[in-house]
Amino acid sequence: MFASIKWRFIVVYFLLVFIAMVIVGIFIIGRLESQQIANITSSMEQNIQTIIESISELAEDDWMIVQEDIQETLSAWGFGSNETLYVIKNDDIATVIASSSKKNKRIIGESAFINGKYMDSELILAAYNGEKLSKDIPDSNENTVANHIAYPVLTDVGKVKGIIYMVSDLENVYVTVNESKKILTNATMIALIITVFLGYLIASSITEPIRDVTNKAEEMAMGNFEQFVEVKSDDEIGQLASMFNHLTLKLKDTIREMDLERSKLDTIFNYMAEGVIAVDLSGNIIHANPIAIEILELTQEKSLEPYSIFREAIPLKLINLDDINYDDETTLEGDRSLEIDSHVYKVKYAPFKNERNNIGGLIIVFQDMTNEHKLDNMRKEFVANVSHELKTPITTIKSYTETLMDDGIDEEMEQRFLAVIDNECDRMARLVKDLLQLSNLDYKKTTWKKQEVSAKKLLKEILLKLEFAFKEKNHKIIVDVEENLPNIVIDKDGIEQVILNIISNAIKYTENGGEIQISSRCLDDTISIKVKDNGIGIPEEDRQRIFERFYRVEKGRSRESGGTGLGLSIAKQIIEAHNGEILLDSCFGEGTTVEIKIPYEKV
Structure with a gap:
């Protein structure tokens, strides 16, 4: 019974009135008793004084007489x-x-x-x-x-x-006091009865609206959101009812928006071209779209089964989800390749979080890369075929060119044509050389002659080779190489080719009088070589493709400077063959920064 706020109100009112009446009764009775006794004492003193004054015999010295x-x-x-x-x-x-x-x-x-x-x-x-x-x-x-x-x-x-x-x-005094106590007791009982009655009415006026709100909230908790509370006053209870009605409207709008967004997401999820599955922390598939079910040859029943059943159906060890540590967020996001039934998929995965903002599992996306994979293979084969097909004609053209240059035709015209043919042959020779190098890198036929090399000395030699090119365009060169750089074990010719290519690009695409900064630092476990220029930069839409083969940002300018569009692609593969990485950051119109990181063994 006392769990109800109504009875708590009544008990509080009852106790307040009871305590107040008791305090008032004690004060009044005590005051009445003391006042009555004081009055009697005063009356006695007055009587005594009157007696002393009235009885003349009391003035005698000897009262016995x-x-x-x-x-x-x-x-x-x-x-x-x-x-x-x-x-x-x-x-x-x-x-x-x-x-x-x-x-x-x-x-x-x-x-x-x-x-x-x-x-x-x-x-x-x-x-x-x-x-x-x-x-x-x-x-x-x-x-x-x-x-x-x-x-x-x-x-x-x-x-x-x-x-x-x-x-x-003092008997009359205490009779009066006792009568007063009875009167106060009766008054207290009447006041308490009235208090309980009024308390019940007041508590009901407060608790009834609260009970109404509670019942409406219970209905809403069961899914019925068509609930509104009647506002009967402007006090706090009325404000609570108004706020409840406002909350109901907002909740309905929010749920409507959530349903709309859920419908959109379901449509996107079901009709997207990639396969998508969601797995929880235990490895259970909790959702899969139709494309994923088709790719993985799952039935609707199987997609609800534990992940181990799915694991037995395809070679998941290629994805290697077992090495993911859910306590380490750095391992929960990445991408891998997977081949299923002659189809090549790029598998991307990332964590999703539950309502408590804790990691609830992984979202895995299967992107079909079969066509891209085929095109990439075709391009590799094309590079190899073109390289071998052009090698013999280039040699023949070079021989005829040398012969024609000795012939007795018009010397000026002969020299002009022969010079053009000679330049084109050189260009084709460079192309063939690059194509052959790419082919060897693609098929891992390159033999690396690794040796211990001083990074500082290597940079010094490269800058010496490019000294004329710097002076020709009047570039300002700023070299900042850290002292005591450790030696690195590399293929010297290959790494030199990479650095020469990057610095040459900086020279080509930096206007006369520009600035080129070349720096080198020792990081935790890598040597960083950074080339920064203030040249024309690379547009944002071209940055992602800059390392693709034959891709040129400015095709006309690249051809005029003798570029083949293969330099950065070769550089990237050489660096990756050394277990390093090459990073590019550019802002169009402001310049480009290329950083090479080559690992080294700590002593």
């Missing part, structure tokens, strides 16, 4: 039934000489100290010392409380002649 007169006066005095007055002489035994009580006449003539149940010795002794005191003393016989007051009567010189001792029963 006028004892009868004092007694007659007290007997005739109109004391109430709850009041008793004693006159005590100041002698050694505190003799009681008069009393207003008709029941206790025998106390007259006796010592006040031996009548403890009627008078208090402490008050008497204090009065003998000139002090006026009052005290509430319980009556052991009648189970009541009486107010005792001892009032000293002084001589003209301030000496105590005797004591007026007065006792007033």
Whole structure:
């Protein structure tokens, strides 16, 4: 029951009113009791003073002489039934000489100290010392409380002649107090009953809208989003209802947008040309599009089975997903090649994350590269065939050219034609040489003569060979080579060809008076050789294809400078054959930076 907020409200209201009434009751009753006693004490003092002033015999020094007169006066005095007055002489035994009580006449003539149940010795002794005191003393016989007051009567010189001792029963006071307690108790009970009733009404006015919102939210949790709450007020509860209705509208819009996006993604996923599968961390296929099912020869039932069944169907060891460490994000993204039934696929994979932003598995894309693979093979065969077919004609043309240059025809015309033929032969010879080199690299027929070479010395020799070319175009050359570069084990001719090609390109495509920076650094496990120029740069659309064979950014300018379009492709293959990498970064109109990284063995 107390799990409900309604009953919590009621209990809180009940406790607040109860505590408030108790505090008020204690304060009022206590104050009433003390005020009643104070009033009685004050009245007793006034009566005593009136008696002292009225009884002239009290002015006598020896009260024993006028004892009868004092007694007659007290007997005739109109004391109430709850009041008793004693006159005590100041002698050694505190003799009681008069009393207003008709029941206790025998106390007259006796010592006040031996009548403890009627008078208090402490008050008497204090009065003998000139002090006026009052005290509430319980009556052991009648189970009541009486107010005792001892009032000293002084001589003209301030000496105590005797004591007026007065006792007033407080029964009426406590009757009044008890009646007040009953009234407050009844008032408290009535207030608590009203509080519970009002608390129930107030709590219901608060909890009913909350319960309505809760029920609507439960319906929404079950998929029914057509839920709206009636707004009945402008207070916080009304604001909660308004916000709930606003949330409902926003949620419906969001779900509608999500459904639309999901529909788009499903359409894209199902009709895309590449095969796509998703696997979880356990290796289970959790989704596959129709192309992937066709490529992997899966049935719809199989695509829902554990990944091990799929693994047995095709040579997944070529993809080698077993070496992926899901705790290391650097291994979760990459691409590999895979051949299935004479089809070549480029397999790309990347991680996807779940709702907790944790890696939930891999998305694997199968891109059919069969045609590209065939074209690449055809191009390789073409390079090999052209190289071998052109070798003999070039030799023949060269021989005839040399013969014609010695003939007796018009010398000027003869020399001009023969020079052109000679240049074209040289160009074809370079082309054949490049084609043969590419063919050897493609088919791994190149024999590398690796030796330990000083990188610094190698760069120095290359720059010496290109010194004339630098001066011809008035280039500013900045060389920054780190001291104590380690030696590298390379094919000197091959690496020299790569560096010469890169620096030559920088010279070709940098305007006269331009700047070329050549630097070399020792990295963690590689030697970095970087060539940076401020030439014409490479357009963004050409950067991805710059290492392709026969690809030229400026075809006319490349031919004029004798380029074949094979230099960077050869350079890339030579560097990769040395387990290195070649990186190119360029900004059109601002310049190009080419970096070569060659591994070396640490000592």
